[in-house]
Amino acid sequence: MTCGTGGGGEGGPERNEDPVREQVRFSALLEDSAEDLYEHAPCGYLSTLLDGRIAKVNTTLLDWLGHRREDLVGRLHFSDLLTVGGRLYHETHFAPLLRMRGEISGIALELKAADGTRLPVLVTSTVKTGSDGQPLLIRTTVFDARDRRAYETELLRARREADRERERLRNLATTLQKTLLPPALANVPGLDVSAHYHIASVDEVGGDFYDLFPLASGTWGLFLGDVCGKGAAAAAVTSLARYTLRAAAVYDPAPAAVLANLNTVLNHEYQGSDPRFCTVVFGLLTPDRPRGGFRITLASGGHPPALLMRADGTADFLPTPGGQLIGVLPAPDIVTTTVHLAPGDTLLLHTDGLTEAHTHATTGGTERYGDDALLDFARALAPTTASDTVGAIRDLLDALGTGVDDDTAVLAIHVPRTPSEEQQ
Template identity: 45%
Template structure:
């Protein structure tokens, strides 16, 4: 930074050892006042900064050079501190130049007392704080901009979370329909902190007082595109079951729609049709590459119901199959996604065997079963799931316990 004229004059005075020049041309302003604050002296540097002549300031109270705010600060801080401790350091105030503009400065002041202890003279060093004040303003502005950016980011995150939650609620029903003779209960837990919408879904829709359909599935990936495919599968299923009675045919048509859809997402799903039949429920369970449903019958250990079938929307001309069951009172069918069995901790995967054991020892009923399975899966993973989890259970509440596999229909369907 080039030297100012005052700096150059001060440097010359140092070389020449001229006390007067050292005072007058110092790189800071010097002022002297009486004990009650009347200006008695001002050096040339101060006069150059402010535009005043000597006669403009000598004889005037020091407060005449201050802004209104500075005058209040002088009376409430500067003067009391000076009287109390005999000095002040780096007080920031604004001086009013002769042309009315403001000069930000830092003040150092000391109070000299006479032999009798009474105040005699106050000496002030005035430092130009223009650059410092500019830096502080820029720093404050940068800080405010950073805070504003952070606030915008937090607001955007909150909006995104609301959007994710809202979108997820459209994929998993908040409440399930009431079907006489059946207890239905579903559960869903998002992966991680739930910041991104997942592809797991389930739905229940009665088509008559004696017929009810259940679907549970898992679309590959996460985010909006996965949610679009999930919504497509869920709503297309509702439309298809209005005209098709065979779950295999419904899965075949869903596969056709996914193959035609402009996406590389695929979907696994299990589709169940339940019909009331003489106090029991006839169940037709079809699968499209999904983990097997689990059947819990009385005190017996849970068993897998695995019709087989290929993934929806992944390969041309996928084949699907179904299994027929009859459920009686107290018997339960559990549908779930692989977020449970593929959940892991340092010891390995949760696995199908652990799930079968959990289902076998769970309390009876759809709700207790779902709550037990979810709790076990979350505890195994330390409450931090790496994948979404969804499960749906149905328990027959009326009729005779006659659950058994009547036959397995390995019917194939080509899209």
């Protein structure tokens, strides 16, 4: 077997190449590559005199704009290639900043093509100076921003679409929330009633609910509750709870029986991997003819105790200890208490969004608003009316601001005094 030696011997053609001729050829290739790189670079190049007249422009930019070289060089200024808005920006911002800094980069402008179309570009310019430090000309690099503009346009469109969808969902949530609350509370002769629902987030449907409605002649039912969770699932439980309470009260208005019926429905309907439950207080109102005012019997299923603000200026929680959540156990412990509302007394029912709210502590952190603060708040209000109580709580919730991270429902009932009683 023989080995070829033509490429590596002394007689090989590469070794016979004249080194000088090779160097000249390589230099010419470099010059040609440099010129070709300038003319056909992936970006546009142009040089202008200090007054803005175009002195040199590469083929790439000419192709983008559809101009001939002789139409631009020595005849037009760089600003002539800009749109009206771009020309104004160039004169008021671009050119002054360039003169002051000597360079400016990444400026978004639009160039006018020969056919009248607009080319979005990003422009970077630097001032070339001579050996004496004096400016000679301006070198400008132009980057095609059409893909970027298309991306930004699509991003803006997607953002607007997302905003519209978010607004649509908010409107849907607001509408759904309204359907879960009574359009108006029943008018009870001899009673002043006021209610308020504070929405913690407009993006989600809360699970708080309340109502006041007539039953048999001279009897009214009322309830206020809070379903666990938020969103559509909680809304479904809220709707079921509201209609079950009203239907159960017609069948047997005894407060403990009403909550027992609701517990049976929830415990049967929501079992397995997705249990649902609520806290709720149900009351039965009847006029107290002999003494005046009203007699109210309350049954509590794991709900925060009601606040009673007396006409004499005292206030305290009504004792309903030990009541268990509704919907969790087959037979929960349901606590009942009865109280007389005399003229001048006010009863306040509320969900735990109020007491679970956070307030800024003096140390700079946050702390739970709590039952004690609410009791102090009620004692400062008493004696009061239903509308004044709800108005004060609305102000309190507004003052707590973002510290209220759960929906809050309040229902206040007040027995007004007669003119003769107010004079006593």
